[in-house]
Amino acid sequence: MVFNTLTFLAFFAIVLVLHSLPLPWTIRKVNLLLASYVFYAAWNPPFILLLWISTIVDWYAAQGLVRADRPATRRAWMLLSVIANLGMLLYFKYGTFLLDNFTALMATLGLHYQAPKSDIILPVGISFYTFATMSYTLDVYLRRALPARSFLDYALFVTFFPHLVAGPIMRPTELVPQFETPRRASRQQLCFGLGLMTLGLFNKVVLADTFLAGAAERVFDRGQAPGLLDAWTGTLAFSAQIFCDFAGYSTTAIGTALCLGFAMPDNFRFPYAAIGFSDFWRRWHITLSSWLRDYLYIPLGGNRHGPLRTHIALMTTMLLGGLWHGANWTFVVWGGLHGSYLIAERRLRAAFANYRPGLLGLFGLALLTYFLINITWVFFRAKDFQTAWMVLRGMAGLNAAAEPIVPTPFIVSTGVVVTALVATHWAMRERTLESMLARVPAPVIACAWGLMAFAIVISQGSGNAFIYFQF
């Protein structure tokens, strides 16, 4: 079920009513669990089996971890969880990719190998709930957390529909304790939660789908070489689209949970105001970047074993982070670019440790950061390297005889939205949405809210799936 559909509105209304009934807390949690299964099954009912497998394996693995005395036994339980989860992820997400690459490798060695035709369907959200449930056993293994006391609380943590398919990627310590005591949203929380949902859907339906997607699709999907203006319009449009789409999803998810009385973590913190790439990754998809840091980068040695090991750990983390987004070498290059940026930034910081830029310098560095991030988005958005190089050539002004691709209204809408978005990120760089809203007169908020809702209605979105669902 997608947030920006009538089906979800009806579903959510029913869930809200059920959750507000004067029923015992356990019954209300069971309602939420069943609702979450319905939410997931509404895409493809058989895939709910994968959720159950993941849930049960990690529940028993965590129990085994607690009971085990010997380190080897503990490691075995941890590995069982990791192999089971990553095994499913590998098969469903990377099976075809691995087979294709194996076939290509054989061909380069002069061996003819034809892989059997596979028709593997990617279960929605598998990358997200796999990481969420793995963090449960890994936290127990790393002795950061105790296992959940109740299977119901744990199952609800894995399945809770606001975060199930596209995050924010929750840790058990963030959510399980919230299920231990009865929760119901106050009127303030309910209203503010609805406001966040409207803001999230406005980002998705109006900004991402209506004003930005058209330019990005024309430049990246038509196989036509873009000129300078078109290439930059398409890339900037996508940079704003992916933010509005994904941050829109996260905001809607946070608002949805808030309406039910639960708190979910921030996933974005105005990332296009980032100065440098370590700053960017503290602002972009925070729950993924921190997951990769805690369960991959730090175990690989982090920054504890000298510059070389740090660089290797950084690059490995970013390459795998790129691959997490999709089974395509373009995502690996995207991750590799970010890894290179982070390494270069570390070296520059070490070399210019005493450099303290002024406001203009900071602005220049922020612009440079945004420019380099846009380069990475080309690889993220392009379906293949041919398209990526074609767009990059256009951005460099090297597609001399290029015909116009993007109609004027899309250029204008992209220019307006991107400018407004980057300006907003700068204005909000050191603030939160909540601190800003606390200072705005109530009638202004009401007008903005009403107009956003109106824009959603007249945009007539067709329920396009969020971009991150494919990951």
Add this chain to the structure above:
Amino acid sequence: MRSSISSSSADQGQSPRLTASDRPGVAQPVPVRDIPQQPWARILLGALLLLVAATGAWEWYWRAYGAVPSYRDDDALWARQRRRIDAGEGSATVLVGSSRTLFDIQLPVWERLSGRRPIQLALDGTSPASFVEDLAADPKFTGRLLIGIAPDLFFSGFEYQRSALPYYRKESPSQRVGKVLSMHLIEPWFAFYDPDFALMTVLRRQPWPERAGLNRMSVRQLEVMDADRNDHMWSKVVTDAAYRQMARNIWAQDFDGPPETDAEKAEDQRVLDAQIERTAAAVAKLRARGVTVVFVRDPSAGAYLAFENKYFPRAATWDVLLAKSGVPGIHFQDYPELQGYDLPEWSHMTQESADRYTTALYNIIAKRVPPTDGSRW
């Protein structure tokens, strides 16, 4: 114990609240969400009032423009009709084709004449070849099949709504429920809910400076659709001369292109041959199963007909299709009773004409192509 959701004063949140990015290598605590101190219930009420007022004004604007509520002819609506065959109506008369089959054949008239309402599977701007193949591959379909032929679409293989078939095959329960809700809560009530009146579509129609080669006009709203995809021409096309002329101008964009190279002509011929071959093969499969099939060339007029005659001459297209498939065909030019109707924008009939045309067409088909199993069309 601090609640994870708290009301904040205006002073709180000056520095961003901590996130997982600020806490490396530790168990993450329950997140804290601040609720800004504002009268949120009153704000929500104000926002709702504004939403209702603005939406009402928007609806009034489009009603004044002449729009009326219409069921949205999307993939989900098509899939609902296609599923009727799966649900036990496989012996029905099925109509495939393009927009002329939609506009010109009126299901209530057909039902009055035959006693059964056909299943309407024609799609705007789309060659029916893929859909004929789909029906040929479905043993549950054993009824009668009318295939509408719009030359420029059928023989070019153009499929504007090609997504309908994959959507029908992969439609999720969520999508199906969404369409049911939309058909009850939105589509019958709101005239503005139409792709032609969507925000970006309206913005794109404004007089922006044009870029070379990107000034092509998109097809505008021409029809009003019922829940079972019975369709008729929107009255504005009939009554508004400027709108009608605009519709003609949009068609005319395709009438005169630069002369084709020999390679382009050869490619066009290859596509044309392929369309005929695949359709003939699918029709043979259907007929072997006892399905009665007829091709219908609905009327066109004016510059549109001249364009079709020039680029898709009957002898090189329609006649070849009939010869290769061995299926009877009804061409409007062969029957006086199928001529003389009102086609305001040269391609589709007014509703009044469509009613009369359906009667005439039904009578001809019933007489010329009686079903092999003795049933009625």
